[in-house]
Structure formats: structure tokens, C-alpha cells
Amino acid sequence: MSTASRLLITDATIVSVDPGIGVVPVGDIAVEDGVITAVGPGQPREGAIVIDGSAWIVAPGFVDTHRHTWLSAIRHSYGDVDPLRYFKEVLGGAGPRYSPEDVYAATRLGAVSALSSGTTTLMDWAHIQNTPDHADAGLAALTESGIRSIYGHGWPMTTDGAWTSSSELRHPDDIWRLADIIDxxxxTSLALAARGPEMAVADVWEHELRLARELGIRTSVHVGAYAPNARARAVEAYAQRGLLSDDMTFVHCSNTSDEEIAMLAEAGATVSLGVHCELNSQGIGDVPLDRLLAHGVRPSLSGDNETKCAGDMFTQMRSLFAYYRSWVGGRHSSIADPHPLTLQDMLEFATIEGARAVGLQDSIGSITPGKQADLICLRHDDLNIAPVTDPVAAIVLGAHEGNIDTVFVAGEQLKSGGRMIRADSAETVRLALEAQQRLYPEWDLRP
Structure with a gap:
């Protein structure tokens, strides 16, 4: 279904994530040219394409602020193993073997499956820039899927320096070409997926950050992920050089010190938690939600790396809520009076806080007039969440991809009746399987 000039979803339970609107038990959402124009009961139907939402909970689409979609074709392959083996076999082994076709297939699978599970905006952390063709392939897959995307331009998995700007693998100047394409x-917008002080020498990470600022784009960087690297104190390194600012998102922060969390909070920087992967990755450290909240930092969430975890946002919300309740309830927190956590907080982390972390809080993240119509519609009469007494609780505690009947991005219907519309799901899986077989022929399970 193409974007209608005027669309009306009627009689739905609306979870707006807008503090001025709240939860509307029975109401309408009016959309014109992909933009929400009104929320509430009794909207005029004349001239609109009317969709009956009486069986739906409608919520803003989820915003994933850090997903390595190029790894989606080798999903769930390293959940049982030591992270050091993953680094060696995937980043050091498979990464250099990826062709542009493999990047396209994996990114397409990651984007389409994200949409199917309610993620309407995806920050694709693409550190697979082996050649300019690799970048073009990833961008093409994102664009064709229909998802709202932020292409996080990373670094090559190759180490020969053949097309990079220096033998130290400085950030490829090809990002300027991509900026022109995306403009x-x-x-689709552009961000820089930077190596940062824990992964590169100062000349390199300073160059990358200054490059992002020349382009006027946001920077996302992994920090404090593993205890040995915590000594690098990446946030402090940025602060000491006067580079710490509100255009930065720090991923993980598991071993980031309290002092550094205070620094990034004061700077207005944001944090992305890849909760399921952080909990599944031996040695990564504790999820720092209690320490973030103590400094007023409300994180966003991410599906991170599907080789080691589930990528959907339902899993991230549920995992984080349970972890936090256990962590605080078991008196493991170093915070004297940990911040109380609600299910509404969890939904906000997955929506409006994600929008803030990618710089789109004025356009997405809540069902608010004037924002883009990025919407997910869940059947509230499904056995696993019915009868619904609290729609926020139903989404966070009980819902999953199978409950999502319909997904809109900018008013365009990309999923309907539980089936993807723009993307051919079978073709998407076929391409991903072929990529997996090229990369790991020993994994072929066919008789």
C-alpha cells in the first residue's frame, strides 16, 4: 500500500508516548502525507482511507540505536562461545571475506526483520566498509526495505589499507560521497560509527570525530564494553580534549566509570544499551542502567549483534526490566537509592529516547500531531496478551513480533495482516541463506 494523502485509523487503543496525550482507550489517528495531523476520538472520515483499528493497540514504532545488520545472515551462531572467539572468527575471519552481495543480503534481512518486529527506525552500525561498493550495497538494502534508517558509516574489516586514507586505517573519505547520495x-540519514579511544590511537579517533562534525552528523562509539578496555576511559579522553558534546551516543558503557557518566550527562550525550547482547556476552560487565539513571541519563535500546542475541526491541525491553528489578532488588547496585523503574520508562527507552539518540526527537518517537506516522499496530485480542488491562504493560511484558498486525513508516503500510508488503520475505531469507553458505559453507544443514 502506498502512502495515502489522508489516512485514518479508527477506534484503536492508542499508546502515544506523548505526555500531553497519554493513553487513549478508544481513539483515532489522522495522517496526511505521512504526517500525523490529529489524535483522539471522533476524527472526520470524509475523504480518508479508513482503517478499522478497534482490534489494535497502536504505538509509535521502535527506534533501534545500534544494530550491526551486516551480521544478520549469520544469526545466533556465537551465543555459546567466548567473545574472543567471535572477534577472531567473525571480525577477523569472516569480515574480510564479505562481498558487497553478502552485505546487501544481510542488511536486507536485518532491516526487513526489524520492520516486521516493530522497529521503524534503525541506526545501522555498518563497520563493514571494505570497499565503496560495500557501502552502496548496505545503503541500497536499507532504502529498498522502506525502514527509516541512519547509516552508521564505520571502518573496513580489511587491514591492507588499500583504499583508506592512511596506513592507520583512518576513516575512509568515501563518507563524503555517501553524504551526497543520502542528502x-x-x-535515510548518515552518522559516523567511530572507533573511539578504546579502539584507535588519538590521531585516528580525533580525526573521525572532527570529520563527523564537518559533515554535521552524529557520532556513535562503543565504550566501556570489556573490563580490560575500561582503562582507556574513552569518555574522559573526549572530555580532556574538549570534544565531548551532545552530538554523541555512547554504546554499552558497561565499564564506564561514574565520573565519566557524569561527564557525558553534563555534555548532553546519549547512551545506547544493547541489553540482550550485553547480558549474553561473557566479560562485557554489568548493564549500567542504575548508574545512568542516577545521573539523569535515560538510555535508548538496541538489537546490537544478532550473532549473539535477539535483535527485536521486545526482547530488549523485557530483558532490561527484569535485569534491573533483580539487580536492584538483590541489592547489587552501588547506588544508595536506585531510581524506580516503570514499564512506561521501558517503552520510552525504546521509542522517544531512541529518537533523541539519533537526533530525530522532533520527527518520530511518539504519536504526536506534526510527527511522522511511524506506527506499529498490535492485535490486543491475541491469546498471549488478552485480555488487556494495561496496554503499556501488554507491550513491554507480553507482546512479540507475532502480535504485530500492521506497520507504517511515514504513513506507508509496510506490514499488513502480519505479512510484509514491500519486501518479499521468502526472497529476503533466500538471499541471506546464500550469503551464509558463501561465508560459512561448513554450516550448511541441508541433507
Whole structure:
């Protein structure tokens, strides 16, 4: 279904994540040219394409602020193993073997499956820039899927330096070409997926950050992920050079010190938690939600790396809520009076806080007039969540991808009746399987 000039979803339970609107038990959402124009009961139907939402909970689409979609074709392959083996076999072994076709297939699978599970905006952390063709392939897959995307331009998995700007693998200057390609696209924007002080020498990480600022784009960087690297104190390194600012998102922060969390909070920087992967990755450290909240930092959430975890946002919300309740309830927290956590907080982390972390809080993240119509519609009469007494609790505690009937991005219907519309799901899986067989022929399970 193409974007209608005027669309009306009627009689739905609306979870707006807008503090001025709240939860509307029975109401309508009016959309014109992909933008929400009104929320509430009794909207006029004349001239609109009317969709009956009486069986739905409608919520803003989830915003994933850190997903390595190029790894989606080798999903769930390293959940049982030591992270050091993953680094060696995937980043050091498979990464250099990826062709542009493999990047396309994996990114397409990651984006389409994200949409199917309610993620309407995805920050694709693409550290697979082996050649310019690799970048083009990833961008093409994102654009064709229909998802709202932020292409996080990373670094090559190759180490020969053949097309990079220096033998130290400085950030490829090809990002300028990508900026020109992306400029003016309605659903695709650009960010820098940087190596940072824990992964590169100062000349390299300073160059990358200054490059992002020349382009006027946000920077996302992994920090404090593993205890040995915590000594690098990445946030402090940025602060000491006067580079710490509100255009930065720090991923993980598991071993980031309290002092550094205070620094990034004061700077207005954001944090992305890849909760399921952080809990599944031996040695990564504790999820620092209690320490973040103590400094007023409300994180966003991410599906991170599907080789080691589930990528959907339902899993991230549920995992984080349970972890936090256990962590605080078991008196493991170093915070004297930990911040109380609600299910509403969890939904906000997955929506409006994600929008803030990618710089789109004025356009997405809540069902608010004037924002883009990025919406997910869940059947509230499904056995696993019915009868619904609290729609926020139903989403966070009980819902999953199978409950999502319909997904809109900018008013365009990309999933309907539980089936993807723009993307051919079978073709998407076929391409991903072929990529997996090229990369890991020993994994072929066919008789």
C-alpha cells in the first residue's frame, strides 16, 4: 500500500508516548502525507482511507540505536562461545571475506526483520566498509526495505589499507560521497560509527570525530564494553580534549566509570544499551542502567549483534526490566537509592529516547500531531496478551513480533495482516541463506 494523502485509523487503543496525550482507550489517528495531523476520538472520515483499528493497540514504532545488520545472515551462531572467539572468527575471519552481495543480503534481512518486529527506525552500525561498493550495497538494502534508517558509516574489516586514507586505517573519505547520495533522502540519514579511544590511537579517533562534525552528523562509539578496555576511559579522553558534546551516543558503557557518566550527562550525550547482547556476552560487565539513571541519563535500546542475541526491541525491553528489578532488588547496585523503574520508562527507552539518540526527537518517537506516522499496530485480542488491562504493560511484558498486525513508516503500510508488503520475505531469507553458505559453507544443514 502506498502512502495515502489522508489516512485514518479508527477506534484503536492508542499508546502515544506523548505526555500531553497519554493513553487513549478508544481513539483515532489522522495522517496526511505521512504526517500525523490529529489524535483522539471522533476524527472526520470524509475523504480518508479508513482503517478499522478497534482490534489494535497502536504505538509509535521502535527506534533501534545500534544494530550491526551486516551480521544478520549469520544469526545466533556465537551465543555459546567466548567473545574472543567471535572477534577472531567473525571480525577477523569472516569480515574480510564479505562481498558487497553478502552485505546487501544481510542488511536486507536485518532491516526487513526489524520492520516486521516493530522497529521503524534503525541506526545501522555498518563497520563493514571494505570497499565503496560495500557501502552502496548496505545503503541500497536499507532504502529498498522502506525502514527509516541512519547509516552508521564505520571502518573496513580489511587491514591492507588499500583504499583508506592512511596506513592507520583512518576513516575512509568515501563518507563524503555517501553524504551526497543520502542528502535529500526522506528516510535515510548518515552518522559516523567511530572507533573511539578504546579502539584507535588519538590521531585516528580525533580525526573521525572532527570529520563527523564537518559533515554535521552524529557520532556513535562503543565504550566501556570489556573490563580490560575500561582503562582507556574513552569518555574522559573526549572530555580532556574538549570534544565531548551532545552530538554523541555512547554504546554499552558497561565499564564506564561514574565520573565519566557524569561527564557525558553534563555534555548532553546519549547512551545506547544493547541489553540482550550485553547480558549474553561473557566479560562485557554489568548493564549500567542504575548508574545512568542516577545521573539523569535515560538510555535508548538496541538489537546490537544478532550473532549473539535477539535483535527485536521486545526482547530488549523485557530483558532490561527484569535485569534491573533483580539487580536492584538483590541489592547489587552501588547506588544508595536506585531510581524506580516503570514499564512506561521501558517503552520510552525504546521509542522517544531512541529518537533523541539519533537526533530525530522532533520527527518520530511518539504519536504526536506534526510527527511522522511511524506506527506499529498490535492485535490486543491475541491469546498471549488478552485480555488487556494495561496496554503499556501488554507491550513491554507480553507482546512479540507475532502480535504485530500492521506497520507504517511515514504513513506507508509496510506490514499488513502480519505479512510484509514491500519486501518479499521468502526472497529476503533466500538471499541471506546464500550469503551464509558463501561465508560459512561448513554450516550448511541441508541433507
Amino acid at each position: 535529500g533522502q526522506e528516510r
